[in-house]
Amino acid sequence: MRTLVAIALLGCATLANAQAVLIRGATVHTVADQGVLTDTDVLLRDGKIAAIGTGLSAPAGATTIDANGRALTPGLFGGLSAIGVEEVSLEPTTADAGVILNAPAFETQWRPEFDVTAAYNPRSVLVPVARVEGLTWTVLAPASAEGGTFLAGQGAAVTLDGRYDAVLSNSRSLFINLGGNSNALSAGSRAGQWMLLDQAIRETRSPSANDEHVLLHPAGREALAKYLGGGRVVFGVARAAEIRRVVAFAKRYGMKPVIAGGAEAWVVADELAREKVPVLLDALENLPYTFDGIGARLDNAALLQRAGVRIAFTQFNESHNARKVRQLAGNAVAHGLPKDAALAALTAQPAEIFGLAGERGRIARGQVADLVLWNGDPLEVTSAADQVWIAGRAVEMRSRQTELRDRYLKRLQ
Amino acid sequence: MHGIRYLLCCAVLTGACANVPAQPEAKKPEVAAVPIEPANPYPSTYQAGAATATLIRGATVLTGTGTRLDNADVLIANGKIEAVGQNLSAPGGARVVDASGRWVTPGLIDVHSHLGVYPSPGVNAHGDGNEATDPVTPNVWSEHGVWPQDPGFQTALEGGITAMQILPGSANLIGGRAVTLKNVPATTYQAMKFPSAPQGLKMACGENPKRVYGGQSRAPSTRMGNVAGYRQAFADAQDYREQWRKYEREVAQYNEKHQKKSDAKDKEDEEADEPPVPPKRDLKLETLVGAMTGDIRVHIHCYRSDEMAIMLDLSKEFGFKIAAFHHAIEAYKIADLLAANGVCGAEWADWWGSKMEMFDGIQENIAFTDLPQGGCAIVHSDSDEGIQRLNQEAGKAMSRGIRAGLTIAPERAIRWLTANPARALGIEQLTGTLEPGKMADVVIWNGTPFSVYALAEQVFVDGQLAFDRANPPPQPRSDFLLGQPGAGAQP
Structure with missing residues (x-):
């Protein structure tokens, strides 16, 4: 050895x-x-x-x-991003963050086996742009696009030093995006999201050979099965009630949940602390962009940290300007977060959340x-x-x- | 007001009615020409609140004129800046603010916001910023889509924003008229409308219009189509202006004839002598004529240097002035050209890359735009998040310029978000600097405003204390947030 x-x-x-x-x-x-x-x-x-x-x-x-x-x-942690996966967001030939099958609702297929890191290009111009600003690693997160699925697939941490084999082991995670913004991908209801998740888990546990309308291929079942035994699942979710459902769901199926977004996480801070559920958040989010995030406020980070919740900073859908993540931390300090906790939320805490604490952060x-x-x-x-x-x-x-x-x-x- | 100015302008230009004002003794014409655009039918009802006199003492003051005063006082009286200097004395009854260790700046002005037309929450029902049914819609006015209950107005105020221009979006080549608002609570937009501020005209270059319409197999689908679209619209406006000039000449001739007749007391065929009929109003062309006469200020969403140069040529072809290029990702490539043409560049500090036309963004853009003699750089937001911290955006831009080897003092950089946007909006005589007689739009910061830790402690609009961080409003300003559980949390 x-x-x-x-x-x-x-x-x-x-x-x-x-x-x-x-x-x-x-x-x-x-x-x-x-x-x-x-x-x-x-x-x-x-x-x-x-x-x-x-x-x-x-x-x-x-x-x-x-x-x-x-x-x-x-x-520093560059947050959840598509650095090296998307060169120009609006140019489809350069944007690889999400799988879009465009299937009609009754034929929806899920592809949890989709792994966005397979699209990573270490020679992307975004990599040095991020790197010279102190970002040394990021977590590539698959996207739920229109015509895709709210179970977006898998992602993982990559080092930004430009190497080809950049994925950091132990960091692979499954990404599921819930809430009103995913209603169009779940037959028009957020309750439909839980219905479909339950179906996927049933298929994984006891596949039926005869059912034509299955969500998962064998490879998908295999991929999902890994997360049912203690895998890390990042749930994009804002509303307090849904955060609680995520915690209960993850517990029931043996997943290790991470909350991403969490505009109303401060409302359920004590529960998150008790269940040791970390939150990835944008500390600048203080407006009710959706009805899911009515309770958004600038001291979300400070309130969560005070309650004992592990937090890390990220922007969402922002790869080119990933470097702005530092500004999130500074603003969280201006709104009550201790400075050392803010730096930790850019370094040690995200490393801990993504299974890298032994080597990074x-x-x-x-x-x-x-x-x-x-x-x-x-x-x-x-x-x-x-x-x-x-x-x-x-x-x-x-x-x-x-x-x-x-x-x-x-x-x- | 616009209408009256257009009429005078036409009279002078054509000479047709020049004899009317020149001969005050002459008999009044019996027919007055209908103006090309009537006086604003949607006037401002903004009323400055009753303001107590305030003396801000012992601060570091950035006046917005390029001056920094240490340990200085700012006296506000009757809603105006009364004096700026050292050892000012407080009039009786004045509120005195000890601002030692604090920085004082003019109220911040965002030249590019969609608050109210793309408000929070961003539900379908609130998508009022792009009339994306036709690429040329100069007839629509952003002010008719502004929802005064957008919670973003209050969060912007807490970031020191005292005035902002609300523009239509960039789906269209010509998106419509923009409005400048005071950042005060109101139930109608008219009560926020900045009194006597000229309207803006929003135009857009590049990818957005050609994507929106090209995607529907309509024109424009190329940058060529974009430019053809602007040119035809302005050519139509020239023709429209000519129709009105002709009409005004006819009215003048009619009056002249009529006057002679009445002098001669010859009224026999007067019954048959119908006064000239004005052209049919065209709300689209009316706006473009306003842009050509300079009453409406042209603001163009434009990223690439080559496209900005084309738009400068377009403005010369049709005789309008461009106030500012917005977003202007590549302004740094043509900073000299912009300065020579007196056009401002309104820019982000660091956003780039989501579209091909944003691929060449650099963090020094604002500093480089500011560099040539006569350069006019503006920090803008185009974002309900960015508008809350324009000061931090300026801090980023300033520090990147300094790192590139330029000398940029705070008293210079503050102009990017005060005096320069005021200039682009045509309100520089009223606000944007701390000079005696100007509106008392003032921010007291807890330290240097160019810091990530900077917080606006007190924000004054026309001398009235509009936000006080030490005494935040007990309830959210927006009716939408009122009674929402957990919402409207204080900063």
Whole structure:
């Protein structure tokens, strides 16, 4: 076993060509028990965080960076997105986030076996645009589009360092979008959503060979079965009453639920805390966009955190500007969320939610060296990332947007 | 009001009735020409609330004129800015606000909002922003679709927004007239309508119109079709204007003839002498004529630099002035051209990419638009979320410009969301800066407004305290939210 690990590490090191990096004198936001460490050094080696302390000496050949007190944080979570899955949202040949079978209602087929990560393109221009802003990973979420299904399929976390095999193990999740916005996909009623979910589960558990109008193919039943035994299921849901139904449903069928959206999650915060159900939320959502989210408010994040609910920030249907997720965190702070909790909701908490806590989300020895050095307060809109590392490698701080900037600034001056 | 100005304008241009005002002693014509557009039949009923005099003391003041004053006072009296400076004294009965450590700015103005026409909740019944039944609908007015109970007005106020332009959407080549509103609670839109603000005309370039109509196998389905559509519409408007000018000449001739007759006391054939009949009103062309005369200000949704240049040529072809390009994702590529033409670029700080025409967005766009001499950059929202934090959008844009090596002081950047939008909307004489005599539209911030942690503590509209974070309204302002369980939670 030990040999296997060693070989794996060696492989990693070769792949990453990982030169050691020593970051000196940073304000290290560990997002771990140690809290914030001032004037501290962090050593990155073989793609991992090798040491944290003061007066660390640089190994031979290591690159040394003087942080001069600048903030160093774990790499940020880009939220649920379609980064690398959609290049231009409105161009169908470049947008792969959802499966659309356009079947009539009575012939609806569900495809839980659809896995959006199979469309991921690490060479998408969206990847560097996100990366240079400190986003080092995201969760690719399948979309429920018109003509598709509200059980959208599977997604998973990917690292944004540009590698082809980018999916992070343990993070695969099923995505189900409930509520009024899915009524058109559930025969006109949100009650129909529970009806169809129950049918899918029955088909999974006891497939009938003769029924022509089945929801699931064998591959779909197989895929769904994995989630009935403790798999992670992300439920897009806003209304308090429906959040409670999700919690009960997930419990009944042995799923590990995650609430996405949760405009009214604060109403049932105590229940979510008790059942250890985390919430992915957009902290800027304070208007009743739908009748499902009448109770939307700016202190949703603060109320949930205070009640003991695990939260993480995400935008919805926003891949190009995924970098705005930092602004969500800052605004949550302005509306009552402690700063350390806000940073955790961009780092350690989403890593925990998606099964990656052992390797990502904190600055701790042995964690993957996904780090960001900031020129100011990491949550402030006027701050920017000075340098990003993913798996111990310094990211080239360029994107198509910085190229455009440089070309036209020259012409203006 | 528009109508009267059109009439005067025509009189001067044609010379047909120039002799009327020039000879005040002459007998009054018996027939007055019907104006091309009658006085606004949907007038503002906005009434500034009774405002106590207020002295804001000891703040960092960004006046919106490009000046920053430290440890300065702002005196508000009779709903107007009375004075800005140091050691001002409070008149008797004035409310005094200790604003040490606070920043004070003009009320923020959003040049691009769809509040009220695409309100929350976004149900089918509320989709009142696009008359997407014809690509050319200059006859529709956004104000006739504004729902004053949109909860988004209050959340915008809490973000310091004191005035905003509500535009029709971008489905159409020419989407209709836009209206500027004061951000005050009301049960009718007329009670929010910014008094004497000119109306806007919304036009749209690019993908949206050609997608909406091309998808129905109608014109336009290409950018070529888009431009043909604008040109035909304005050509029709030129013809319409000519019909009215002709009519006005006929009225003048008629009166002249009539006057001579009455001088001669020759009334024999007067019965048979019918006065000229005005052309049939055309509400579409009437709006376009208003744009050509400058009474209605042209605002164009346009992303690409090449398309903005085409629209500048179009404006010259038909003799109208463009107030601002909205969204203007590629303004940074033609910042010099925009500045030279005196056209503002109204932009987002960082949104990009959802459409092909948004693919070249950069975060320095606003700063670069602002860079040339005469550049006019505006931070806009087009969003019920973005309008709540235009100050943060400006913070992003400012910091990205600085990071690119430019020098941008806060007193410069604040103009992007105060004085510059006021200029584009034609209300710069009334609001947008903290200068004596202007409307007292003022925001007190808890610190620098360009921060993610910035909160508007007090917002004044015409000197009246419209929002006070320390004493939030006990109930939601919107009737829609009233009595909804858990709704209208305070910030």
